[in-house]
Amino acid sequence: MFESMEQQIVHACGHEQVHVIYGFDSQVARKARWLRTTKCRACFVADKKAEQTKAAARDDATIAHLDRPQLNGSERQVSWAETIRVSRLAALMALPHTSADADCGICLGIDDAKWWIDHRDLSHAEFLAQATRHLQIAGMPASGQHSEAA
Structure with a gap:
């Protein structure tokens, strides 16, 4: 199912940031995993x-x-x-x-x-x-x- 999901992500820099991730469940999960490996926008x-x-x-x-x-x-x-x-x-x-x-x-x-x-x-x-x-x-x-x- 295609949907948008708001997720609180803890980035590699340690900061938390809310992201709205669009896509199928598997795409949302993959994007959330990737975001955890990156720095937050401010960093x-x-x-x-x-x-x-x-x-x-x-x-x-x-x-x-x-x-x-x-x-x-x-x-x-x-x-x-x-x-x-x-x-x-x-x-x-x-x-x-x-x-x-x-x-x-x-x-x-x-x-x-x-x-x-x-x-x-x-x-x-x-x-x-x-x-x-x-x-x-x-x-x-x-x-x-x-x-x-x-």
């Missing part, structure tokens, strides 16, 4: 945030030697774009190639927070191509430094 979220904080600190240390210009945009855009920029620059530094500093220089020429957000899902190669294109349209050399004409 899962806390672990995820700690992981993200640790990764952000590691990425920030990787690119600490770079002079990052202030991003332009709303407060929320700048906060989100800075996270994206730090992650992207650290990833570029970690790539096994010799032009990491040049690639980062291209990226550092872009100070528009919206641009970073809009291009966050591109591959590294496509990201660099878009960054170069953006700088050329803005009249800036690909090195990320402002040209004398600008």
Whole structure:
């Protein structure tokens, strides 16, 4: 019989949480057994945030030697774009190639927070191509430094 069943589950972290489990009796029992082996939602979220904080600190240390210009945009855009920029620059530094500093220089020429957000899902190669294109349209050399004409 298909039904929904509310169950109080004691998770692997020791916390109790109420779950509404849908399905046939065997599915409900299997899901309840599995839930007992996992962390509760609060512990899962806390672990995820700690992981993200640790990764952000590691990425920030990787690119600490770079002079990052202030991003332009709303407060929320700048906060989100800075996270994206730090992650992207650290990833570029970690790539096994010799032009990491040049690639980062291209990226550092872009100070528009919206641009970073809009291009966050591109591959590294496509990201660099878009960054170069953006700088050329803005009249800036690909090195990320402002040209004398600008």
